[in-house]
Amino acid sequence: MTAPPYETLQVHEASGVLHVTLNRPVTRNAMSLRMVDELLAVLAQAERGGVRAVVLRGAGGHFCAGADLQDMAGARQREMAGERDAMAAANARFGALCVSWARTPVATIAVLEGSVMGGGLGLACVVDVALAGTGAQLRLPETALGVVPAQIAAFLVERVGPSQARRLAVTGGKLSAAQALAIGLVHELHDDAGASGRTALDDALESTLAQILRCAPGAIAATKALIARAQHTPAAALVDDAASVFAAAARGPEGIEGMTAFLQKRAPVWGRT
Numbered sequence: 001m002t003a004p005p006y007e008t009l010q011v012h013e014a015s016g017v018l019h020v021t022l023n024r025p026v027t028r029n030a031m032s033l034r035m036v037d038e039l040l041a042v043l044a045q046a047e048r049g050g051v052r053a054v055v056l057r058g059a060g061g062h063f064c065a066g067a068d069l070q071d072m073a074g075a076r077q078r079e080m081a082g083e084r085d086a087m088a089a090a091n092a093r094f095g096a097l098c099v100s101w102a103r104t105p106v107a108t109i110a111v112l113e114g115s116v117m118g119g120g121l122g123l124a125c126v127v128d129v130a131l132a133g134t135g136a137q138l139r140l141p142e143t144a145l146g147v148v149p150a151q152i153a154a155f156l157v158e159r160v161g162p163s164q165a166r167r168l169a170v171t172g173g174k175l176s177a178a179q180a181l182a183i184g185l186v187h188e189l190h191d192d193a194g195a196s197g198r199t200a201l202d203d204a205l206e207s208t209l210a211q212i213l214r215c216a217p218g219a220i221a222a223t224k225a226l227i228a229r230a231q232h233t234p235a236a237a238l239v240d241d242a243a244s245v246f247a248a249a250a251r252g253p254e255g256i257e258g259m260t261a262f263l264q265k266r267a268p269v270w271g272r273t
Contacts, residue, residue, distance in 0.1 A: 008035040010059065011042055016052035017209055018042070025060025031119045032068040033090060036097050046106050050271070053212050054104075055205065056127065057111035058120075066118025066141065067094070094119060095151035102126040102155060103228065105221030107212045111205055112136045112177070113192055122152035124186065125159040128224070129208055133192025133201045136177040138185065144172035158231065160185050216254040216270050 010021040020042050022029035029035075046054050058064055071090060078086040101108060101123065108127040116124055116138040124130045124138070132138075140156070142149040149156070149169065156165045164183045167173070181189045188208075191200040212220070222245055230238060249255045254270065261268035 006038045006042070008032060009038050009042060011045075013049075013051065016050070016213065018046045018049075018051045018054045020054060020056050022056070022058040022064055025058075025062070027068065028060070028062040028065035028115050029058040029120070030065050030068040031094070033071050033093065035068075036093050040097055040100055043100055043104055043106075047104060051106055052217055053107040053109060053209055055109045055111065055209070056123065058113065060114075062114030063110070063112045063116045063136070064118075064120025064123065065115040066120055091150055094122075098122055098126050098151055098155055105224060106217075107220055109205065109208055109212075111201065112138070112186060113201070115139075117141055118149070119152070121185075122149075122155060125152065125155040129188075130186040131188050131190065131201060131204050131208065132177040132180060132186040133199070134177055134189060135192050136180070136186075138173075138175045138177070138180045140168045140173035142172075143169055214267070216258060216268070218252065218254045219249055219258075222249055 006023075008022065008024055010023045012019050020039075022031075022035065024030060024032070024035065043054070045051075072087070075086040075090045107129075109129045109131065110124050110127040112124055112130060112132040113136055114133075116132075116136055118139070118141060121138055121140055140149055140152070142152075153165065153169075156168070160168075160183050164185075168175075175183075175185065177186065177189050180186045188204055190204045193199060194202075226238075226242060226245055229241070250259075257270070258268050
């Protein structure tokens, strides 16, 4: 798959994995509106191109330091010049980004290093797997700046629950990587220092990708969709729907290949059945 040119991202594919690097290191990868649009575009590219997993990380030792304040200032100036709701429109665009990454059928992983703030923390909450380096610092600074983590709030509640989300909101939430692991904001914590250039965090990413690639892509997509429905639907109301999802998978090529491979004591081959 050939990636289109991006101004704020570095993108390359290897063995069915799309590696996406936020690439504004001078600003600690602050999220501009251009980056928001490019993250939406690269996800659409992954969904069209048969990618098995997307890895999201930041250049220069930082994941993302939050929104680009220059874009916020520009939106405020446009409102002062008469443009209606420019700031709300910019914020809603970031919300659309969060929703798209949360709902994608493709498996997603974030590798969190250095600053993980505001919108960067929001991205950490919408991926399937969040791997953090020991030196990562996570923060929800919006209330300390007099604003609201409007688009992040729902996903933060999904990740850590309302009690921890409220605590982070009222304190301007600053967390070490270990504290983020303790409340479930990240899933794993690994050493991000390595004399040879390769770290335990890199090894953890490789291990996680290997686990994902052993699973059937269609089954992953269907399971993610079912989990999303289960968040807002009583279990009893999902019985028939879940049974239909299971039966469709079991009758399909992935189910047949998976069960055949199990009986034959071999690894399944996905995508070629």
